[in-house]
Amino acid sequence: MMKKQKFPLGFFPTPLHQLKNLTKQYPDYRIFIKRDDHTGLATGGNKTRKLEYLIGEALSQNADTVITAGAQQSNHCRQTAAACAVAGLECHLLLRGDQQEETTGNLLLSKILGAKLHFTKEDKKGPGLMNLAKKLESEGRKPYIIPYGGSNLCGALGYVEAVEELKTQLDQMELALDYIFFASSSGGMQAGLMLGMTLYKLNATLMPVCIDKEKTGEKKLEEEILQIINDGCNCFNIKKKTKLNDIPMLRGFNEAGYGVVTENEKEAIRTLAGKEGIILDPVYTGRAFYAMLHHLKNQNLKPNTNILFWHTGGIPANFFYAKEIAPE
Secondary structure (H helix, E strand, O other): OOOOOOOOOOOOOOOEEEOHHHHHHOOOEEEEEEEHHHOOOOOOEOHHHHHHHHHHHHHHOOOOEEEEEEOOOOHHHHHHHHHHHHHOOEEEEEEEOOOOOOOOHHHHHHHHOOOEEEEEOOOOOOOHHHHHHHHHHHOOOOEEEOOHHHOOHHHHHHHHHHHHHHHHHHHHHOOOOOEEEEEEOOOHHHHHHHHHHHHOOOOOEEEEEEOOOOOOOOOOHHHHHHHHHHHHHHHHOOOOOOOHHHOOOEOOOOOOOOOOOOHHHHHHHHHHHHHHOOOOOOOOHHHHHHHHHHHHHOOOOOOOEEEEEEEOEOOOHHHHOHHHHOOO
16 A cells, blocks of 8 residues: 555444345345445545545645535535544535525535535536635635545545455455446546555456536546546556556446436335345435446346445435435
8 A cells, every 4th residue: 555644534344245135136146235334424435435545645734624525415525524523624615506595415414514615606627626725825724625526546545445455355255256336426436446456456347337427528537537547556556557448437327417316216225225224325326226236137247246336325415305215
């Protein structure tokens, strides 16, 4: 592991266990789940792993303030607010859209956790973060900017480390994985997994499910991931060359757009809750889990294989989307 100051925030290792009832439903496969909804930071989620390194870097730079951005129901923003509370840092969140009358879900938790909220109509790639940082600097603060989703090499280190954790668990269980499904949105988790799989020699086919609908003129998610991987290869002295077409991505499940709940997400949420007593969220894990169900139903995966679903958290968003996902 590249030497980097780390600030402990989560409870690790997170559980890895079989989904026994789902496996009975699809007997050609053995289905497992990795529970990063149990990382422990303000209801948990995958961003905790990234934030251990990002907050560590902020503290090493003597920052007293952290700034990040996202949607109003951002899991990343909620967990950043929680991480800042633990680390004693002031937290500023730049949130897309107008301030809503009703405060619920992740937005409610971000406020409870003490974050200072700023609302903007800019998209996620706008200059708002830098402008906010300059304003805070003029007020005597020392801000540290965390990129959208915590997705840079520093944040990705959390998922490089997660592969080592997973490898240890698999060795203990005498289990080899064939496929790993997960939600891919800002790219840091996927880049970290890909780097970690090279470093720790974990052989499995990654099945990242694209959550966002591509916008014209925006940099492709695969390009963002490749940049982080290239940065990581330089740091870890990895000789293996990764090309853009080496970046896996499952598209076709995101046509409704980001945060738009369809019957697919509802089916996924109901299935895992009803079969295994585990709650997904309607934006990320619901969409990714549906993609896995689609592959299972259509037997798009090799038979007699072991499949992992990596649960990345996001449960608070269910309360914001309650009307859309509540059973009739």
